[in-house]
Amino acid sequence: MTRTIKFGVIGCGLMGREFASTAARWLHLENTKARPEIIAVCDTNTGLMDWFSDNVPSVAQKTTDYKALLANTDVDAIYCALPHVLHDQVYPEILEAGKHLLGEKPFGMDRAANHRIQAALDSHPELFVRCSSEMPFFPGAQKVIDLVRSGGLGDIIEVEAAFLHSSDLNPDKAINWKRMVEVNGAYGCMGDLGMHVLHVPLRLGWKPRHVSAALVNRFRERPDGNGNLVPCDTWDNATITGHVDDAAGGFPLVMKTWRIAPGESNTWSLRVLGTRKSAYFTTKNPRQWQWMSYEGGKQIWQVEDLGFDTLFPTITGNIFEFGFPDALQQMWAAFLDELSGGDANGFHCVTPAEAADHHAILTAAQKAGTEHSVVVVDYRSDT
Numbered sequence: 001m002t003r004t005i006k007f008g009v010i011g012c013g014l015m016g017r018e019f020a021s022t023a024a025r026w027l028h029l030e031n032t033k034a035r036p037e038i039i040a041v042c043d044t045n046t047g048l049m050d051w052f053s054d055n056v057p058s059v060a061q062k063t064t065d066y067k068a069l070l071a072n073t074d075v076d077a078i079y080c081a082l083p084h085v086l087h088d089q090v091y092p093e094i095l096e097a098g099k100h101l102l103g104e105k106p107f108g109m110d111r112a113a114n115h116r117i118q119a120a121l122d123s124h125p126e127l128f129v130r131c132s133s134e135m136p137f138f139p140g141a142q143k144v145i146d147l148v149r150s151g152g153l154g155d156i157i158e159v160e161a162a163f164l165h166s167s168d169l170n171p172d173k174a175i176n177w178k179r180m181v182e183v184n185g186a187y188g189c190m191g192d193l194g195m196h197v198l199h200v201p202l203r204l205g206w207k208p209r210h211v212s213a214a215l216v217n218r219f220r221e222r223p224d225g226n227g228n229l230v231p232c233d234t235w236d237n238a239t240i241t242g243h244v245d246d247a248a249g250g251f252p253l254v255m256k257t258w259r260i261a262p263g264e265s266n267t268w269s270l271r272v273l274g275t276r277k278s279a280y281f282t283t284k285n286p287r288q289w290q291w292m293s294y295e296g297g298k299q300i301w302q303v304e305d306l307g308f309d310t311l312f313p314t315i316t317g318n319i320f321e322f323g324f325p326d327a328l329q330q331m332w333a334a335f336l337d338e339l340s341g342g343d344a345n346g347f348h349c350v351t352p353a354e355a356a357d358h359h360a361i362l363t364a365a366q367k368a369g370t371e372h373s374v375v376v377v378d379y380r381s382d383t
């Protein structure tokens with residue numbers, strides 16, 4: 001029988017509502033071990049909570065105080081989607097309250113904050129905790145991952161993972177918390193987008209030994225929405241080049257987290273180039289993936305239409321297109337499956353250890369980019 005996990009949502013903004021939509025159409029998924037039911041919501045903006053009570057009939061508690069939500073003994077698990085500066089304050093309290101957690105990335109505004117979260121996790125090994133990152137659940141991304149796992153790539157020439165936005169190309173776009181160092185963190189775009197580009201490389205064991213980084217702050221002021229221009233100190237774009245060791249002498253892992261990529265709208269891509277096999281997927285072309293096999297002779301990329309070929313089976317016919325809300329639902333299916341004793345069908349959500357490694361890489365990239373140097377990544381958890 002499908003178990004019901006009762007959820008509290010802390011942070012009812014952009015991502016909080018996406019989870020509500022995912023939970024509301026859980027009937028899309030077939031044969032799941034568990035289903036989410038949102039029974040409590042918390043946000044300091046009461047209007048956002050009204051959206052939940054208007055649209056989610058199971059919501060019984062609305063509160064502006066997350067401590068009141070955590071005191072609700074009916075709540076089994078929390079989805080926490082708060083600004084980065086609050087992660088290391090709220091995630092440990094969630095664990096202290098005995099709730100399982102899917103926490104939004106970057107899992108702490110910086111490495112010190114991530115360590116504070118990790119310390120709380122160490123005290124609660126009985127709780128199930130994962131970090132959000134949904135883009136690798138696109139079927140095309142899974143095809144690239146499967147190809148790498150099946151081996152036979154030959155020597156890897158290069159891996160490039162990118163997440164590209166473009167709305168910051170508009171200098172009149174008003175500043176928000178993701179463009180403020182004190183709320184978003186000094187990583188800037190890397191903190192916001194870094195987990196998206198690192199989820200798959202870390203899962204495949206590609207941990208760069210050292211990194212260099214080109215960091216760009218193109219617009220240093222932005223309107224505040226009240227007719228003033230205010231400083232905008234966060235990095236807009238980061239191009240991080242890591243060196244991953246392997247038996248063939250290593251390869252570059254290029255990670256692009258760009259907020260100013262002209263024309264791009266939430267484009268996530270992954271390209272793996274090997275001497276025998278290569279593969280590529282981009283959400284710009286969400287139903288297709290590309291690959292090439294080379295055994296001498298012609299070099300021909302092949303393209304396959306995938307449709308709804310998902311990790312977790314759904315009722316949707318596989319001739320239809322897959323999109324962002326579907327990736328999010330697949331990620332939630334992985335979370336609930338693992339929470340209920342499953343193996344997430346072979347591709348689980350980001351673990352706290354992976355989130356910690358991503359902080360090690362971003363901290364090194366921040367140093368490399370500001371000092372114009374090459375920085376060795378220190379993966380030890382106590383630094």
Ligand SMILES: NC(=O)c1ccc[n+]([C@@H]2O[C@H](COP(=O)([O-])OP(=O)(O)OC[C@H]3O[C@@H](n4cnc5c(N)ncnc54)[C@H](O)[C@@H]3O)[C@@H](O)[C@H]2O)c1
Nearest residue numbers: 011012013014015042043044045081082083104105106132
């Ligand atoms: N997985 C993804 O694709 C993805 C996409 C966007 C954002 N995110 C992450 O989600 C998190 C939230 O981002 P968002 O875009 O939803 O932001 P948002 O600003 O839309 O939502 C954050 C919400 O938190 C509320 N809030 C702030 N302080 C609070 C407090 N003390 N108590 C209760 N509520 C409070 C705000 O009122 C707001 O509604 C961030 O960690 C971000 O990195 C993830």
